[in-house]
Amino acid sequence: MDTTEGSNPTEKDAVADIKPEESDNPLIQSVLQDLVDLDKDYMELELDNENYKKKLDEVKVLQKKCLSGIAHQRYRIKKINEALKAIPNPSTEDKKHMTEAQNRMTKRKNTFRDFEDHLPHKNGIYLNIILGQVNISLLNKEDKYLYKQDYERFKLTLSYIQLGLSMILVFANYIVNFTSLRWADSVLHFLLVWYYCTLTIREQILIVNGSRIKGWWLLHHFVSTACSAITLIWPDGYSYQSFRTQYGWFILYIAFVQVLQYYYQRGCLYRLKCLGQRHDMDITVEGFMSWMFKGLAFLLPFLSFAYFFQLYNAIKLYHLYQDPRCTEWQVPVLSIIHLVLFLGNMTTTLKVLKQKFTEDMRNKKKFYKNKYRFNNKQKVL
Numbered sequence: 001m002d003t004t005e006g007s008n009p010t011e012k013d014a015v016a017d018i019k020p021e022e023s024d025n026p027l028i029q030s031v032l033q034d035l036v037d038l039d040k041d042y043m044e045l046e047l048d049n050e051n052y053k054k055k056l057d058e059v060k061v062l063q064k065k066c067l068s069g070i071a072h073q074r075y076r077i078k079k080i081n082e083a084l085k086a087i088p089n090p091s092t093e094d095k096k097h098m099t100e101a102q103n104r105m106t107k108r109k110n111t112f113r114d115f116e117d118h119l120p121h122k123n124g125i126y127l128n129i130i131l132g133q134v135n136i137s138l139l140n141k142e143d144k145y146l147y148k149q150d151y152e153r154f155k156l157t158l159s160y161i162q163l164g165l166s167m168i169l170v171f172a173n174y175i176v177n178f179t180s181l182r183w184a185d186s187v188l189h190f191l192l193v194w195y196y197c198t199l200t201i202r203e204q205i206l207i208v209n210g211s212r213i214k215g216w217w218l219l220h221h222f223v224s225t226a227c228s229a230i231t232l233i234w235p236d237g238y239s240y241q242s243f244r245t246q247y248g249w250f251i252l253y254i255a256f257v258q259v260l261q262y263y264y265q266r267g268c269l270y271r272l273k274c275l276g277q278r279h280d281m282d283i284t285v286e287g288f289m290s291w292m293f294k295g296l297a298f299l300l301p302f303l304s305f306a307y308f309f310q311l312y313n314a315i316k317l318y319h320l321y322q323d324p325r326c327t328e329w330q331v332p333v334l335s336i337i338h339l340v341l342f343l344g345n346m347t348t349t350l351k352v353l354k355q356k357f358t359e360d361m362r363n364k365k366k367f368y369k370n371k372y373r374f375n376n377k378q379k380v381l
Contacts (some may be wrong), residue, residue: 002249003153013056014309022071027371031376036349050293063119063120066115066119066121067120070115070116070119072114073108073112074109074112077105077108077109080101080105081102081105084098084101084102098230114319117141117210118139119139120135120137120139121137121208121209122208122210123135123136123204123208124207126200126204127201127204127205127208130201130374131201136205136208136209137208137209138209144209144210147205147206147209148206148211151203151206152262152266154198154201154202155258155262156259156262158191158195159255159258159262160259161254161256162188162190162191162192162195162251162254163252163255163256163259165187165188165191166188166248166251166252166255167252169184169185169188169248170245170249170252173245173248182236182240183242185248186232189228189231189232190211190232192224192228192231192232192251193225193228193229193232195228196221196222196224196225196228197225199221200221200222200225203218203221205320215348216344216345216348217275217348219344220341220344220345223337223340223344224340224341226337227334227337227338230330230333230334230337231247231330232333233330234328234330234331234334235328235330237327237328238323238325238326239320239323239325239326239327239328240328242320243313243316243320246312246313246316247313250309250310253306253309254306257302257303257306260299260302261299264299300349303345304349306345307341307342307345307349308342310338310339310341310342310345311338311342313334313335313338314335314336314338314339314342315335316333317331317334317335317338318332318335321335325346
């Protein structure tokens with residue numbers, strides 16, 4: 001600020017030289033004095049704005065320089081790795097140096113992620129299609145965390161709304177006949193379409209800003225969007241009315257599980273982040289992850305029931321498709337989608353369980369091996 005003011009003595013003097021016009025009316029004189037003070041503040045604001053724009057240009061230049069430097073480092077590391085692999089018949093001493101070099105390069109690559117957390121990222125195909133070439137990188141850790149928290153609040157709020165609407169439609173149907181009110185179901189289905197579409201966009205923005213969402217849990221919301229959209233355009237008829245109540249119970253249960261997951265996963269993630277075992281941008285998911293074993297294994301029965309509910313939906317829809325009174329194409333397509341959701345959720349969960357149990361067995365073997373080795377050394381001594 002001092003540099004800017006020193007380099008603009010004319011503007012500074014102009015600010016100091018501004019004096020109010022004189023008036024016999026004390027009220028008018030007070031207003032004129034306020035205007036003079038406001039003009040002084042405005043001229044200082046102009047100087048600050050010019051300085052801000054210069055700093056922005058400097059930041060953009062540094063960003064490009066850092067991104068170019070990281071790309072160059074990765075290219076050189078790749079070439080060095082290729083050169084190491086091409087060394088024929090290395091000696092024991094050479095292998096030692098090669099291992100040391102590879103460890104140094106691995107450590108160097110790990111630091112690039114920390115550098116890139118404060119640099120702009122490319123949006124990816126999905127965000128480019130929806131948002132265009134808009135830069136959605138959040139370069140401040142606080143801004144990233146606030147956006148992640150807003151994402152979590154959005155999921156929780158919409159889960160409560162889904163829970164309330166589905167509860168009204170399901171339980172009120174036993175009191176009042178809602179079968180003729182197809183529009184009431186459409187409101188809920190439209191809400192689900194908008195909810196899952198918004199989640200896919202927000203999750204892509206979170207990925208750009210460092211969240212580690214990947215695999216099935218990322219694809220899951222795209223499939224759910226298609227499922228909700230097809231249900232929304234499903235014509236009212238025999239097949240729809242036959243499946244309506246069951247699907248209402250399904251939405252109600254899924255919303256309940258989402259609320260349950262949010263509260264318990266949030267507590268677990270907070271504890272693991274404090275211990276340094278999870279990343280700051282990790283989010284709650286609609287499934288089972290390896291870190292959930294630490295106090296959240298009780299969620300597994302609720303999730304398993306939800307997955308088998310999806311299988312039951314697929315079977316029910318398949319039987320409806322076999323009925324001669326069913327003429328809508330939505331029925332077989334929804335049956336396939338629910339089956340895909342069941343297979344994806346169950347396969348991913350079983351894979352996580354297998355990976356966790358394998359890791360636990362490996363750790364136990366290592367523990368007992370070291371324990372008995374230490375005991376044997378004591379006996380020898």
